[in-house]
Amino acid sequence: MNHIKIRNDRNVPLESIKALWDQIPQTAGRDLETIDLTWHRSAYIVHAWSHSQMVGIARVLTDGGYYAWVCEVAAAPGYDFLRAILLNRPFAHFGTVV
Numbered sequence: 849m850n851h852i853k854i855r856n857d858r859n860v861p862l863e864s865i866k867a868l869w870d871q872i873p874q875t876a877g878r879d880l881e882t883i884d885l886t887w888h889r890s891a892y893i894v895h896a897w898s899h900s901q902m903v904g905i906a907r908v909l910t911d912g913g914y915y916a917w918v919c920e921v922a923a924a925p926g927y928d929f930l931r932a933i934l935l936n937r938p939f940a941h942f943g944t945v946v
Contacts, residue, residue, distance in 0.1 A: 852930070853897045854937065860895060862887065864902040871924050891916065894937040896923075896930050904930035906937065 862880050865887060869875035886907070887893065896904035904923040910916040923930040 851898055852903070854894060854933065855897065856892070856894045856937070858887065858893065860887075860902070865895075865905065868902045868905060868924055869922065872922050875920075875922055890919075894934055896927070896934060898927070903927040904934050906934035 862883050865883050866878065866880060869878050869883070889909075890907040891910040891912075892908040894906045895902055901924075904921075904927055906921045907919050908916050909919050918935060921931050921935050923934070
């Protein structure tokens with residue numbers, strides 16, 4: 849995993865998100881306009897990179913007060929192990945909720 853970089857910045861080309869999502873049947877075909885909308889309206893994002901390729905993503909929505917929801921966790925084929933890593937990262941940011 850030493851070639852995997854985990855980031856949580858928003859400085860990501862939308863084409864990289866689309867390229868990842870197009871590899872996954874449940875998210876394939878999303879258009880760049882909607883990707884831009886969801887990316888910038890998410891309260892927290894975390895993404896994983898293998899060299900210059902995005903290979904995983906998780907997004908969180910929140911009410912700004914009490915609740916936060918992980919609304920999406922996706923990993924490129926062959927990178928399924930990233931799902932648990934990406935899923936846990938937002939909880940470290942927002943705090944553990946039981």
